[in-house]
Amino acid sequence: xxxxxxxxxxxxxxxxxxxxxxxxxxxxxxxxxxxxxxxxxxxxxxxxxxxxxxxxxxxxxxxxxxxxxxxxxxxxxxxxxxxxxxxxxxxxxxxxxxxxxxxxxxxxxxxxxxxxxxxxxxxxxxxxxxxxxxxxxxxxxxxxxxx
Amino acid sequence: xxxxxxxxxxxxxxxxxxxxxxxxxxxxxxxxxxxxxxxxxxxxxxxxxxxxxxxxxxxxxxxxxxxxxxxxxxxxxxxxxxxxxxxxx
Numbered sequence: 001x002x003x004x005x006x007x008x009x010x011x012x013x014x015x016x017x018x019x020x021x022x023x024x025x026x027x028x029x030x031x032x033x034x035x036x037x038x039x040x041x042x043x044x045x046x047x048x049x050x051x052x053x054x055x056x057x058x059x060x061x062x063x064x065x066x067x068x069x070x071x072x073x074x075x076x077x078x079x080x081x082x083x084x085x086x087x088x089x090x091x092x093x094x095x096x097x098x099x100x101x102x103x104x105x106x107x108x109x110x111x112x113x114x115x116x117x118x119x120x121x122x123x124x125x126x127x128x129x130x131x132x133x134x135x136x137x138x139x140x141x142x143x144x145x146x147x
Numbered sequence: 148x149x150x151x152x153x154x155x156x157x158x159x160x161x162x163x164x165x166x167x168x169x170x171x172x173x174x175x176x177x178x179x180x181x182x183x184x185x186x187x188x189x190x191x192x193x194x195x196x197x198x199x200x201x202x203x204x205x206x207x208x209x210x211x212x213x214x215x216x217x218x219x220x221x222x223x224x225x226x227x228x229x230x231x232x233x234x235x236x
Contacts, residue, residue, distance in 0.1 A: 029188060033199030034206070045210075046217045065208040071220050083185040101205040102216065109215035115205065118198045133190060133198055141201050145219040 024057060025122060025129045028087050032118075032131065037061050040129070042099075042122070052099060054120065066099035067114055072145065073100070078119045078134055089126035097122040103142065113142035 027038045037056040045051030050071050054064040069076050080093055090096055098121055100114035117139045122129040151159060159167040165187065168180040181189050 028186070031202050032195055033202040045213050048217060048220075050217050050220045051213060062206040064202070064205045065212070065216075067216070067220070074221065087186060101202060102208055102212075103201065103204040104208045104212045104216075105204075107209065107211065109212040109219075112212060112216055112219070115198075115201050118201070131198070131202075133188075133194065141197060145216060147219065147221070 023127045025054075025127050027129050027131075029130055031062075031064075031120075032133075034062050054099065054101075065102040065104075066120065067102055067145070069098040069100050069114075069116075069119055072114065073116065073143070076116060076119075078116075078121070078132060078139075079136070080121055080132060084121065084130055084132055088121065088123040088128040088130060090121070090123040090128075091125070095124055097124055100143075102145070110146050112145045113140075114145055115141055116143045117141045 022041045022043070025040045025042060027040065030036065030038055034056075037058055039057045040054050040061075041057060043053040043055055045053050045065060050068055052066045052068070054066050056062050069078070076098075078098060080090065080096065084090075085093060088096075098119050100116060100119050102112055102114050104112045116134075118131050118133045118141075120129055120131050153159060153169045155169050155172055157169055159169075161167065164184055166182040168182070169177065170180045171178040183189065
């Protein structure tokens with residue numbers, strides 16, 4: 001996978017404090033509704049590591065706010081089928097980064113919900129990802145974030 | 148849209164490696180079986196549409212919400228070592 005890095009400083013100049021390289025996440029299958037986008041970057045949305053922007057690398061591509069499922073929903077256990085683990089190169093499912101897309105109806109954060117029916121599963125070692133639609137119909141599309 | 152008539156036990160082939168089998172017809176319901184490469188995902192249309200609609204809503208979120216949302220995380224959250232389930236399917 002490609003990595004986006006800051007350009008080197010010109011000779012004779014002082015290098016600015018370069019941001020860390022950002023790995024491109026490759027989606028083997030585009031997110032439903034966004035068929036033209038397979039390459040994304042994951043950008044921290046806060047300093048605590050709870051929120052992330054899943055941002056398409058395309059200039060006009062989509063951007064999704066996601067939450068770390070591990071932190072927001074400790075009891076959440078999405079299923080990752082064998083075929084998906086193989087596709088992502090996910091040898092150890094415990095190492096997967098699981099993110100849930102967030103919606104904020106009307107722009108009101110108190111009404112914000114997370115999609116537990118179709119989490120985004122990221123394999124940290126390969127930087128491959130997929131939105132994995134769960135077969136359990138009881139998993140909510142819109143789980144309130146506010147307790 | 149292509150329309151085909153098939154009976155129980157008959158098959159439709161899509162491309163070289165996707166088969167759709169008519170398993171059962173009862174009343175107004177049809178049971179279908181699929182043979183496809185592992186990388187081909189198959190979903191009920193209404194489920195896929197729900198996810199696509201939810202994704203479209205999620206793509207409208209702005210940075211204005213960030214500060215409030217982080218506060219909704221459980222303060223006592225502990226890392227869950229076995230958060231993701233294996234599935235042999």
